[in-house]
Amino acid sequence: MSSTLTPAAASTDLRGYVDALAPRQGVWIDGRGSAAQAGATFAVLDPATGSEITDVADGQVPDAVAAVDAAARALPGWAATAPRERSEVLRRAFALMIAGTEQLAALMSWENGKSLADARTEVTYAAEFFRWFAEEAVRTEGEFGSSPAGGTRTVVTHKPVGVAALVTPWNFPAAMATRKIAPALAAGCTVVLKPAGETPLTALAVARILAEAGVPDGVVNVVPTTDSAAVVTAWLEDPRVRKISFTGSTPVGRVLLRQAADRVINASMELGGNAPFVVAADADVDAAVAGAMIAKLRNGGQACTAANRLYVHEDVVEEFTEKFGSAVAALKVGPAFAEGTEIGPLVSARALDGVTRVVDAAVAAGARVSHRAQLPAGLTGYFYAPTVLRDVPADAEILRTEIFGPVAPIVTWRDDAELLGLVNGTEFGLAAYVYSRDLKWALQTAEKIEAGMVGVNRGTVSDPATPFGGVKQSGLGREGAREGIREFQETQYFSIDWS
Numbered sequence: 001m002s003s004t005l006t007p008a009a010a011s012t013d014l015r016g017y018v019d020a021l022a023p024r025q026g027v028w029i030d031g032r033g034s035a036a037q038a039g040a041t042f043a044v045l046d047p048a049t050g051s052e053i054t055d056v057a058d059g060q061v062p063d064a065v066a067a068v069d070a071a072a073r074a075l076p077g078w079a080a081t082a083p084r085e086r087s088e089v090l091r092r093a094f095a096l097m098i099a100g101t102e103q104l105a106a107l108m109s110w111e112n113g114k115s116l117a118d119a120r121t122e123v124t125y126a127a128e129f130f131r132w133f134a135e136e137a138v139r140t141e142g143e144f145g146s147s148p149a150g151g152t153r154t155v156v157t158h159k160p161v162g163v164a165a166l167v168t169p170w171n172f173p174a175a176m177a178t179r180k181i182a183p184a185l186a187a188g189c190t191v192v193l194k195p196a197g198e199t200p201l202t203a204l205a206v207a208r209i210l211a212e213a214g215v216p217d218g219v220v221n222v223v224p225t226t227d228s229a230a231v232v233t234a235w236l237e238d239p240r241v242r243k244i245s246f247t248g249s250t251p252v253g254r255v256l257l258r259q260a261a262d263r264v265i266n267a268s269m270e271l272g273g274n275a276p277f278v279v280a281a282d283a284d285v286d287a288a289v290a291g292a293m294i295a296k297l298r299n300g301g302q303a304c305t306a307a308n309r310l311y312v313h314e315d316v317v318e319e320f321t322e323k324f325g326s327a328v329a330a331l332k333v334g335p336a337f338a339e340g341t342e343i344g345p346l347v348s349a350r351a352l353d354g355v356t357r358v359v360d361a362a363v364a365a366g367a368r369v370s371h372r373a374q375l376p377a378g379l380t381g382y383f384y385a386p387t388v389l390r391d392v393p394a395d396a397e398i399l400r401t402e403i404f405g406p407v408a409p410i411v412t413w414r415d416d417a418e419l420l421g422l423v424n425g426t427e428f429g430l431a432a433y434v435y436s437r438d439l440k441w442a443l444q445t446a447e448k449i450e451a452g453m454v455g456v457n458r459g460t461v462s463d464p465a466t467p468f469g470g471v472k473q474s475g476l477g478r479e480g481a482r483e484g485i486r487e488f489q490e491t492q493y494f495s496i497d498w499s
């Protein structure tokens with residue numbers, strides 16, 4: 001595939017790439033794809049047009065069980081594989097993914113709707129988890145200590161937790177998969193993955209990259225399905241499954257935590273967010289605008305870390321709103337493969353309905369549309385024009401729920417105490433952003449914000465080397481960094497008579 005995808009190239013080369021994934025045989029078990037046992041398939045849609053891309057195997061409970069059979073069979077061998085060897089496999093997966101950036105990015109754009117630029121960035125981010133955990137695979141140190149009472153020495157080790165069930169969302173279909181698969185494999189676990197129904201093709205592409213990189217059969221298994229609850233419940237009820245790692249919405253996370261409680265399964269939860277973006281009176285407004293464009297509009301606003309509420313100090317709110325609003329209004333909206341597209345469609349008709357509803361409610365409650373981008377004529381997909389709202393009432397629903405779209409509500413703030421009350425007045429606590437030239441104030445404010453991650457004079461917080469995750473109802477556990485591999489390990493110690 002050429003390095004620049006024109007629409008024509010997208011429709012020809014990409015069709016071949018999708019067909020090569022053999023999606024109707026998309027239940028990926030033991031290193032090969034097969035049809036769902038019941039023979040069912042489901043349609044994957046192009047959000048830019050609403051038309052069907054392809055059918056994908058619709059896995060059900062028997063497929064879910066077969067996936068665990070394979071993962072359980074492969075577990076002893078993979079867990080016993082030398083860390084260096086596991087590391088080399090992950091390193092090869094990194095190289096293969098980077099080499100295939102254009103194809104994978106185009107595929108993601110097609111099934112998810114994100115712009116090609118966003119998709120390329122995601123491929124890099126996704127691949128980095130393979131590289132990072134290739135490096136971590138060989139650094140699982142333990143501890144050695146002596147008991148305070150004397151006569152005893154303690155050796156602490158970390159072992160693979162076992163078969164891990166992974167459940168991922170559609171908004172970062174490659175990165176949310178690799179952020180789990182890479183640490184799981186580095187730790188010596190085998191996995192069963194259920195991708196989101198909107199974006200199963202990317203997961204199948206990732207599975208093939210891993211197979212090509214040398215991952216043994218059965219170590220990575222993928223079950224696309226329209227019946228997520230049945231498949232994941234089968235896994236959570238299976239005594240061979242020892243771990244659930246979920247990324248998705250808080251309501252679904254709660255359901256899975258309740259289910260995990262029945263067998264006391266080790267659970268990691270990366271859930272929803274409601275990130276505040278704070279601009280102080282002394283902020284570099286141009287830098288804050290540039291940061292807000294990323295924090296709000298990366299991935300069309302469909303990111304768990306997306307700035308959901310912009311709190312701008314009254315001294316700079318006019319200047320910020322004008323500059324940010326002008327930049328938003330100038331965004332080029334369109335299908336990913338059209339020349340210069342910066343913002344693609346939302347992922348589905350349901351997502352479009354949700355964003356439309358929450359914006360309409362905010363306007364009915366008194367918010368004003370200060371700037372809005374143009375939607376080109378003739379679009380048939382799930383497009384929402386990037387929009388800036390101001391004078392948003394402090395109790396508006398749009399400030400309490402994840403917008404998950406290219407809409408920026410601006411709220412004016414005046415003093416620090418008021419600001420912290422607004423910022424922390426949510427059950428979410430994933431990401432936050434603070435802009436100020438006074439680094440001491442920025443860091444003191446960041447410390448007081450109830451969030452797992454704070455960008456200080458930066459509009460992005462995602463980095464494979466950092467512990468990604470939330471507090472409050474945004475989740476449990478961390479992905480990436482040193483912590484990421486620990487989520488897939490059990491700690492064991494030996495208490496040794498040393499007398």
Ligand code: NAD
Nearest residue numbers: 168169170195196228229232248249252270271272273304
């Ligand atoms: P979602 O919760 O609807 O779905 C996530 C996954 O769970 C999908 O694979 C879905 O098919 C599956 N699922 C849905 N119901 C299920 C059930 N009853 N049992 C088992 N599985 C079920 O979320 P989404 O719409 O795909 O993604 C958007 C959400 O994900 C947002 O809330 C966003 O903030 C969150 N998210 C969080 C992070 C993070 O790292 N914290 C990253 C990306 C997305």
